[in-house]
Amino acid sequence: MKKMEGRIVQGIGGFYYVKTEHGIVECRARGKFRKDNITPLVGDVVEIQMVSDKEGYILNIAPRKNQLIRPPVANVDQAIIVFAITKPELNRTLLDKMIVLSESNNIKPIICINKIDLGESDEYLKLVDLYRRIGYKAVATSAVTKVGIEELKSYLKDKTSFLAGPSGVGKSSIINSIQSNITLKTGELSEKLLRGRHTTRSVELISLDFGGFVLDTPGFTALTLDIEKEELKYYFKEFLDLQRECKFSSCLHVNEPGCSIIKAVEDKVIDKNRYISYLAILKELREKEKRRY
Ligand SMILES: Nc1nc2c(ncn2[C@@H]2O[C@H](COP(=O)(O)OP(=O)(O)OP(=O)(O)O)[C@@H](O)[C@H]2O)c(=O)[nH]1
Ligand SMILES: [Mg+2]
Ligand SMILES: [Zn+2]
Incomplete structure (x- = not known):
């Protein structure tokens, strides 16, 4: 039987459902994945070996872009x-x-x-x-x-x-x-x-x-953010250009003198609520950091 390419769309109890150009194929993963400690994931692009019209097994998993x-x-x-x-x-x-x-x-x-x-x-x-x-x-x-x-x-x-x-x-x-x-x-x-x-x-x-x-996805109750507090300011897109003008390059935009972000908030160039979110998330990251030590 021939080989095909596809995308894993679902995994249930050791079976992977792979969408191919000929429809959904029910697949098992080969033993080598278990040995190498690789678990196929929904979203994986895979090569499969067909064993019948509707069944096959996973031969290879393409490198993941993210996971x-x-x-x-x-x-x-x-x-x-x-x-x-x-x-x-x-x-x-x-x-x-x-x-x-x-x-x-x-x-x-x-x-x-x-x-x-x-x-x-x-x-x-x-x-x-x-x-x-x-x-x-x-x-x-x-x-x-x-x-x-x-x-x-x-x-x-x-x-x-x-x-x-x-x-x-x-x-x-x-x-x-x-x-x-x-x-x-x-x-x-x-x-x-x-x-x-x-x-x-x-x-x-x-x-x-x-x-x-x-x-x-089901709604969440808690979210964990795995970044350092110093990184947060780079994930607020509208801060990127402005924050280069802060007096200190290490500025976290909380109460430092010469902070261009605080000024931009006062001048309504940056939305106040976005800044409030920034401070709230920063506080959370700080508390998390404290718990680590
Ligand atoms: N009026 C109104 N009601 C909506 C709208 N979208 C969803 N609902 C209702 O809101 C309720 C929740 O909708 P779901 O689609 O189950 O919400 P969900 O985000 O999938 O929830 P989880 O699966 O628990 O994470 C249902 O009673 C929907 O009928 C909308 O655009 N307008
Ligand atoms: Mg839902
Ligand atoms: Zn600043």
């Missing part, structure tokens, strides 16, 4: 960071933290503000505009009215993306509204909080009929 631990997935291009404008209330610091997390993993963040059908003001427009001015792609959506879904689709096309964000913001609902043949489980926020668990569970790359893959 995430949570969710366990390889070769991701971008993270769609989803927050709802309301229900649950939008936490700006958490949003900015996710951007930093994504940037520090070398994954391009795209900001998606969902549930805009519930918003009572133009708050979401201001947010989208803010992140666009910083230099990110940003989109406002509603999985209910479908506003913004076409724009989001244009960002997903031909890329491997994962949707991340707190529980209940509508990640699964957004994916469902993208393509009619997808039906992910979604849930009521209140019900979920009562049960204390998420609706989304397994790790599966969903292939999009217009090209590309998306991965739905």
Whole structure:
């Protein structure tokens, strides 16, 4: 039987489901991977040996461009960071933290503000505009009215993306509204909080009929950021040019004299809330550092 190339889209109990040009092939990994301590990951590009029409085994795994631990997935291009404008209330610091997390993993963040059908003001427009001015792609959506879904689709096309964000913001609902043949489980926020668990569970790359893959992830409760506090300022895009003018190159923009970032915040060149997020994340990193010693 012949060899083929494909992409692992799901892994269940020792079986890997590989999408090939001839459909999904159920594969096992060869013994050599276990021996070398390599676990195939969803997202891996693999070469498989067919043993029947629908079955095969994994021969080789292509070098990974990147690899995430949570969710366990390889070769991701971008993270769609989803927050709802309301229900649950939008936490700006958490949003900015996710951007930093994504940037520090070398994954391009795209900001998606969902549930805009519930918003009572133009708050979401201001947010989208803010992140666009910083230099990110940003989109406002509603999985209910479908506003913004076409724009989001244009960002997903031909890329491997994962949707991340707190529980209940509508990640699964957004994916469902993208393509009619997808039906992910979604849930009521209140019900979920009562049960204390998420609706989304397994790790599966969903292939999009217009090209590309998306991965739905369950909302998180805690996020760990693995960077040094001195690095944080480099993950705030709008600080990059300005901070070169700080009096001290080691400036952390907290209360140092001659800080150009503090001045830019006062002059409203840098958004106040972004700066507040920066300080909050910095504080968190400082406390983490203290615990290490
Ligand atoms: N009004 C409104 N409700 C939405 C929208 N998107 C999702 N919802 C609702 O919000 C609730 C949560 O949606 P989910 O898609 O399950 O949220 P999730 O982000 O996948 O949640 P987890 O899987 O727990 O991480 C459901 O009741 C959805 O019907 C939206 O754009 N507008
Ligand atoms: Mg979900
Ligand atoms: Zn400074």
